[in-house]
Amino acid sequence: MTSIQQPIKATLVKRSLTKSxxxxxxxxxHFGYDSLINSNNDLSLAKRLFNSxxxxxxxxxxxIEKIFKLTYDECKNETTTEPDPDWLVRFIEMAKQVHSPSMQKLWARTLKKELTRPGTTSLKTLTILITMTQRETLLFQRIISVCCQIGKNNDKK
Known part of the structure; x- marks a missing residue:
């Protein structure tokens, strides 16, 4: 490594540490866990817990409000039926954890599909979906897009 490259590398490492x-x-x-970092121990631990x-x-x-709004925007007044109440409660509990806008859109489409065609999305599918990152979901969608059905056989190839 040349003497010119060493200071550049050191500078990059220093910037990286500062950024981290x-x-x-x-x-x-953002999550309300910065009290010890900012030496802001004015509040009791119980109060900090309450705040976080x-x-x-x-x-x-x-x-969840965003997902319902996206679902509402996606709807075009199709005929719906009442979703399974247990499915809906579990959907809401899981959907509350979805933060990224693109994943919220996916959850909104899932809710719309369940409203228009009940039973199309199982709780097991939701459980798998909630554990997937946005990147994994995109990769999964790409894999599914290359699946096909041959003849009357319902198995995907």
Whole structure:
């Protein structure tokens, strides 16, 4: 390595460390876990716990409201039936955890499909879906898009 490359590498490492500290602090603040980082121990542990839980509840509320709004926007007044109440409760509990806009759109399409054609999405499918990242979901969609059906055989190839 030349003497010119060494300072550049050291500078990149230093920037990376600074960015990771800033990112960690930002994430901790977003989730309400930044008290020790910011030396802000004015509040009791119980009060800090309450505050972080309130932030979490607000994020969950925002997430599920966004998914219902996206579902509403997706609907074109198709005929629907009442979804299975147990399915709907579990869907809502899982959907509250969906933060990214593209994943929220996927969950909205899933809800719309269940409203228009009940029983099309199993709870097991939702359980798998909630464990997938956005990247994994996109990859899975690409894999599914190359599946085909031959003749009257319902098995996908």
């Amino acid at each position: 500290k800033n990112r960690t602090q930002s994430l901790a603040q 839980q309130q932030l979490q509840y607000q994020r969950e509320q925002h997430n």
